[in-house]
Amino acid sequence: MIAVPDMIDSALMTLGPFLFMAVSVIGVRMAGYWLSFIFFSGRFRRREAVTTTELRGLDVPFVKIQITTRGSDGSTGVILRGIRNVVELGREDPAFYSCFLSVEVVTESADQAETVRSVFQDAPIAVHTLVIPVNYETPAGTGLKARGLHYAVENRRGLWNRKPGRTFIVHYDEESVMVPDELRKLVKVLSTTKKKVLEGPIYYPLEYLRASVLCRSMEANRPMGCYECRHVMESGVPLHLHGSNLVVDEALENELGWDIGSLDGRPFIAEDYVFGMNAFTKYGRGIFDWHGCLMLEQPPFSVHSAFKQRYRWIFGVLQGITAAARSPRFRALPLWTRTGLLWGTRFRIATFALGAVVGTLSLLVVPIFVGRALAALILDEPPLIPGAASLWLAVIGSMWLGSVFVGAWHNVADAGLDRWSRTSEIARAVAVAPISGICESSAALVAVAGWMSGKRGVEWIPTPKTKQADLASIRNGD
Amino acid sequence: MPTAGGRASLRTRLLCIALLFTAAVMASVFIAVPLAAALHVVLYQLLLDVIFATAITAELALIVVFIILKTEKRVLGAP
Numbered sequence: 001m002i003a004v005p006d007m008i009d010s011a012l013m014t015l016g017p018f019l020f021m022a023v024s025v026i027g028v029r030m031a032g033y034w035l036s037f038i039f040f041s042g043r044f045r046r047r048e049a050v051t052t053t054e055l056r057g058l059d060v061p062f063v064k065i066q067i068t069t070r071g072s073d074g075s076t077g078v079i080l081r082g083i084r085n086v087v088e089l090g091r092e093d094p095a096f097y098s099c100f101l102s103v104e105v106v107t108e109s110a111d112q113a114e115t116v117r118s119v120f121q122d123a124p125i126a127v128h129t130l131v132i133p134v135n136y137e138t139p140a141g142t143g144l145k146a147r148g149l150h151y152a153v154e155n156r157r158g159l160w161n162r163k164p165g166r167t168f169i170v171h172y173d174e175e176s177v178m179v180p181d182e183l184r185k186l187v188k189v190l191s192t193t194k195k196k197v198l199e200g201p202i203y204y205p206l207e208y209l210r211a212s213v214l215c216r217s218m219e220a221n222r223p224m225g226c227y228e229c230r231h232v233m234e235s236g237v238p239l240h241l242h243g244s245n246l247v248v249d250e251a252l253e254n255e256l257g258w259d260i261g262s263l264d265g266r267p268f269i270a271e272d273y274v275f276g277m278n279a280f281t282k283y284g285r286g287i288f289d290w291h292g293c294l295m296l297e298q299p300p301f302s303v304h305s306a307f308k309q310r311y312r313w314i315f316g317v318l319q320g321i322t323a324a325a326r327s328p329r330f331r332a333l334p335l336w337t338r339t340g341l342l343w344g345t346r347f348r349i350a351t352f353a354l355g356a357v358v359g360t361l362s363l364l365v366v367p368i369f370v371g372r373a374l375a376a377l378i379l380d381e382p383p384l385i386p387g388a389a390s391l392w393l394a395v396i397g398s399m400w401l402g403s404v405f406v407g408a409w410h411n412v413a414d415a416g417l418d419r420w421s422r423t424s425e426i427a428r429a430v431a432v433a434p435i436s437g438i439c440e441s442s443a444a445l446v447a448v449a450g451w452m453s454g455k456r457g458v459e460w461i462p463t464p465k466t467k468q469a470d471l472a473s474i475r476n477g478d
Numbered sequence: 479m480p481t482a483g484g485r486a487s488l489r490t491r492l493l494c495i496a497l498l499f500t501a502a503v504m505a506s507v508f509i510a511v512p513l514a515a516a517l518h519v520v521l522y523q524l525l526l527d528v529i530f531a532t533a534i535t536a537e538l539a540l541i542v543v544f545i546i547l548k549t550e551k552r553v554l555g556a557p
Contacts, residue, residue, distance in 0.1 A: 041549045370507050373515045377524050387519030390512045397508030398535075402542055409546050420486035420494045427497035430504055 008368055012384075015365055020389065022358045027396035029351040033228035034399050037406065044201060044230050046292040050184040052093050058191040062100045062163035064250070067172045068148045071109025072462055074469030078175040078298070079105060079112070080119055087123045089180035094124035101187075102126040104161060106152045108134075128161055138259040143267030144460035145243070146274075149258035157254050167250035175465050176244045177206060177296040186247070186293040195289035196249035197279055199233050199242065201226045206298035208415035208425075210467055215306050217429040217436035219299035220407035229290070236285025237337075239344045241276030245295035256282065263323045266456045270316020277320060277341075281329040296414060300463045301470040303439055308461065310443035314349055315458045318451045321345045353448045355441030359434060404433045510535050 036044075065086055069075050083103050090097040102125055105116050113129035120127035132151045142150055156162070168190050170178075178186065189198070204219040211219070232239050260274045268274050279287060300306040321342060324330045330338065372384045383390065408429035412422045429436075464470035486494075514531035521527050 037545065041545050045549050047549075366507065370511050373511050377514060377518055377527060380522075380524075383515050383518060385515075387516045390519075391516035394509050394513035394516060397505075397512060398538055401505055401508055402538070405539070406542060406546055409543075410550065413550055418486055418490075420490045424490070424494040424497045427494070427501035431497060431500040433504065 012365065012368060012372075015361055016369075016385075019358060019361050019365055020385075020393075022354050023396055024392065026351050026354060026358060027392070027399060029348065030396070030399040030403065032231070033224055033403070036227040036231045037224065040230065041227070043234070043290065044227055044292060045294060046185045046189070048185075049181065050188045052096065052184065055184060055187055055191070056093075056096060058188065060100050060187055060191045062102075062165055062167040062250075063170060063187060063190060064102050064104050064161065064163075064167060065170045065172060066104045066106060066152060067174065067176070068106045068145060068152070069108070069112070069174045070145075070148075070460065070462055071107040071112040072464075072469070073472065074464055074466035075174045075462070076112050076115055078465045079116065082172055082175070082177050083116070083120060083123075083127060085177050085179055086183065087120065087125060087127075089183045090123065090125035092180065098125050100163075102128060102161065104128045104130060104152065106130045106132065106148050108132045108148065126161075130155060130160070140259045140261035142259050142261055144269060144271065146258045146260050146268060146271035149271065153254055153257045153259075156250065163250075169248050169250050169253055171244055171246040171248070172295075173244035173297060174462065175206065175298050176202075178245075178293065179296070182293045182295070186291060189291045189293065190247065193289060193291075196252045196283070196287040197233075197241075197276070198247040198289045198291040199229060200245045200247075200291045200293045200295060201229070202242065202245050202295045202297055203410045203414065204297050204299045205411050205413065205415035206296055207301075208299065208411065208417075211299040211301050212303060213428060213432055214303050214436045214439055215299045215301065216411070216425065217404065217408070217432045218306050218440045219411060220404045220429040220433075221437075221440065223407040223410040224403035230292075233288050233290040236280070236288040237341065237344070238273070238276030238280050238288065239341065239348065241272045243272035244297065245293075246272065247291060252279070252283070252287070260323075263319050264456055266319070266458070267460075268316065268319050268323070269312050269458045269460060270320050273317050273320040274323060277324045277327075277330070280341075281324075281327065281333060298465070299411075301467050302474060304474050305463050305470055307439065307443045309463045310440055311447045312458060312460075314352060314444045314447035315451065317345060317349060318447065319456070319458075349444065349448065352441055352444040354445075356438055356445040359438035359441060362434065363438075400437075401430055401433060404430050505535060505539075509538075 067079055067082060069079060083105075086101070086103055090101060103120075105113065105127070107113050107129065108131070110131045113131045116127060116129050130152060132148050136147070136151055138147060138150045170186070186200070201223065203223050208216065229240060229242070256275070256278055258271060258275060260268050260271060260278065262268065300309055325342060369384065373390075375381065376383050405426060408426040412425045415422070415425070417425065461473070464473045510531045513534060514527040517527045517530050518524075521530065
């Protein structure tokens, strides 16, 4: 008969080395955004305020804020919220801002377009709407969100809302908000930049307390990931491109378009990644940059929605790299660049999915490891693992919990909470991080497993934007 | 939640302290214990291990807070 301590030792001997290696791989990945956080945090956000008076002295480009939506339940309210913040900026000086700033809502819902038009008919800046016809098809048969994005491009090519000069499209998600202070900074950046594709950071403070505790903790990982987005955009290698807080020169967008087609007859779900890759292979790395102006968004309300959202990201990127690898323009890139892009993306996906395995095994191994380590310390016994390995685990633990800490701090800063509640929320995000981490990375693991088993199709069901819509989505099994 | 006077209620404060304690336990499990085990190879004394591990963890947290404060600028204003 095998004694329990022997079984534990046997389990540790079997799982321990695997877990150590897997955690180390994830640690290398985390080191990437920590380097960006520690050494280049000054370039992450633009802190200096910009006034309307200052902008008046600049050669400002035309700026179109584009919100592309399916028009699903609950989306109208959050779209109106985003536009109201733009309109608020317009009210500061209607004559000035109306000359170059406008909003375009591209929606599949005629009712939603009508609501937006009626709410903002007297707004100091123009708010245009474009309804995507039900039977609209792009030349390459593009589906999902890219279909709507390309419909807007085709209309612009046909001189819809045409502006006589350099124009930038600022892409919003349904729930995106940029407050006037940040919009002014963005206009200043766009007045001087020569780059054509820019991104900025996104935090998730909106409707913060309506989201479940696990979702709040999951969302705490994202701002830290954005520190790496800065590096990605400044280096010009689009291993990642998010579809909101994405600013694109209109001439480039009109030329490139969003008609990204499909992969083996299945539409792309991560149109942003595919667009970034197409832009990179056609124009090179010199067109990308980081604008550093903050966008605010909201976390998914339930673990169900968060899981689906993460699943779509990973599935979409898997579609994207497969399509890229087949593209003649991609194959014409230098071997080193191709390898870096493909394996860089695969490494990111692998570490995301590996988190589920590591997290689950850790729930079993960590209590034993900690118990043994404490016993060894107290009883002055030989350590369980070498000192250097322990130190490395401490470094990885610091990077992991530290990134949750940093992200939660950024997210709650604008969540409308008092100091005690903010502190509680940061502590709560850290406290549930082991569980939320498993929830989040298991979506990646399921996506990778689905992809490897031959699954290629995925639906575009935007993350519900109200608690009611979220509950309905869970009930309907969406 | 804040009281009518704008101050956090006793319940909010107690909850905050309880959550801070839980977060500190997490930090101990994943940072301080492995760090103390690593330091034990050099220091050989439990108390010194614990003190140094706690101090290093706290200093790391302070450095991170310092960097955040350099980056952070609230955009929606105070509640």
